[in-house]
Amino acid sequence: MAEVAATFPGERINLGEMVDAFGDRAFGLLILFLLLPGLLPGLASVFGLPILILGVQMGLGFSQPRLPAFVARQSLKRADILRFTEASSKWLGRVERYVRPRPGPFTTEFGRRVFGWLSAYVAIMLILPGPGTNGPPAFGNMVMALGLIEHDSKAVGWGIALTILGCAFATGILIAIGWFGVEVFNYFM
Template sequence: MDGNIEAPIVAASSTRDLGPDLGHDQGHDAAGAPISRIVAEVAARFPNERISLGDMALAFGDRAFGLLILLLLLPSLLPGMASVFGTPVLILGVQMGLGRSVPKLPGFIARQSIKREDLLRLAGSSSKWLRKVEHFVKPRPGVFVSPLGDRVFGWLIAYVALMLILPGPGTNGPPAFGAIVMALGLVEHDNRTTAWGIGLTIGGCAFATAVLGMVCWLGIKALGWMF
């Protein structure tokens, strides 16, 4: 990548825990679905034409993991875009799995930026299934939004990132969708949504792993026939 994230991102916005002056929970009305609120608040915090991942990580502190992972995974629902975002998602997942409370981005990732106008466009681009999930998201305490849950989340996200990086037919969407639901639950402190996301992520990763395994097996068989 050249330091710019040009792809339109399917995104959103949450007013909870996004910073000292952006922490008002405005409920879940039709115009304020979680993903839409997240995008709107990020765009409001950064008025420049482009928003760098490093700036977002610094601005949102201990909420940066969930926010960055959510915003980076949303484009993975678009055909051909998953592998572009796999590496930064992998780094964030590993850091979270190791127990870091705030992300530490390498320079080449921190300098990558998102067009502000793309963010604003993304709020309405979520899949219909994701919009359905948003109606049920609200703060709920529990084990999946605890420090232990954060570590489980991190390692699952790292595995999802590997599925996004590795080429395979139809292997990006299912793990990415589950991980987005999981990240949405993390950002909103919603134990139930995070738990559903974990289940969807495990199922999606199992499917992607099976497909990749089949592709590898067919490749080995094809080489055997050729030689």
């Protein structure tokens, strides 16, 4: 990510420029990059829409992201990108020690499609408001993204398992909130 920020000398970098710079690793890097600020309260729904678009495209079999013009024009401050990269480099460095190229069933086209549809579901969890519904699915999706970037089937497999568990947890919370809301409504009616 730091290399991409260094490539563009301007004060802001738009998502379209990032897609071009990342090449064949664009899906994984963009989803990973968008998930980091998505973990912050209040920002998850903002970053959920681009993740949803990317996930659906992967699920449909696109080889590279095709962002709508209004999303591709969205830009981030170069300084913010460098700050996110610096803040996340410690823990990403630790994780990357375990992630290395390992071909397998999750590095195939089928694995990429599974990654895409799970990323779309994670994006929906990020967009919907609910206490504790962002972190668990996003963490699993980050592990999947790291595996995708490094072509590591084992990491993608672990990420899929963590994402499914995180999404089940978040879905359970949202269902409980919905059920409670209906019960409160029925109580007062």
